[in-house]
Amino acid sequence: MQIAPHVYRHHIEEDPDSFGAMHPGGSNIYFVGDPADRVAIVDTGEHYRDWTRGILGYYQKLGRPQVSCILISHGHGDHTGGLDRIQEATGAPVRCHPRLAPRLERMLDPGIVVKVEDRETIDLGGSASAVALYTPGHEDDHICYYLAADNVMFTGDLVLGSSTGSVRNLKQYMHSLETIAGYNPARVFPAHGALVEEGTKYINSYIAHRNEREQQVLAALRKGITDVYDIVADVYPRDLRRNLHEAAARNVRTHLDKLVEEGVVVEHPPTYSLK
Ligand SMILES: [Zn+2]
Structure with a gap:
């Protein structure tokens, strides 16, 4: 479903009673850019065949546009699970934090993984670009992506839509929240849970x-x-x-x-x- 001028969301519901379900409000995979031109994919979900099939089915529905890159928010298994198959189906380069690169390089063919620099501007397609923001705290290799064209922050697991996130290092985590609040995003699109309107207010309430x-x-x-x-x-x-x-x-x-x-x-x- 299109949820912003440059953003399409594939939502994965999770039955709270079933094995492995641990995300209140389910999970979100985003396609960002313009399906008539090119799109980027943000995260690739759990390593379950039906999740990957659902993501690729949605990609099909968008008309199989060229994929400019696959952006990874961080290395946890519920964000990189379908990566090998989705990368193969799209042929796109994979962009991630340098700390995560060695692990993803072992999953994929040589030359596919390209490290993301802090504050780097990444072209997504459809004249949209995102700024990558190193945001440790939930995990060392965490990156948020800010889409200026729609004033949207993709927060990965730093800020969730329907619960509070888990924290590994709170000092870094608080600093990361300040970093993303500094962009004053109108909306927050998390990897799990509901989409957040009044994004900056929500981040500030987390702080x-x-x-x-x-x-x-x-x-x-x-x-x-x-x-x-x-x-x-x-x-x-x-x-x-x-x-x-x-x-x-x-x-x-x-x-x-x-x-x-x-x-x-x-x-x-x-x-x-x-x-
Ligand atoms: Zn997660």
């Missing part, structure tokens, strides 16, 4: 949510609470579902790691305290 959580973690430390699970109990609602406790503890740990990196907190395994 505010994390900052608020950080303040709560600091307040718990100030009370002398030193154990991760005790911090969870202090910061999260009392009725937090049992199966969410591990996720909450992981989240608190990413905040503590950030504060340690910033020299505000010291870790005395397995506890933490203010410096």
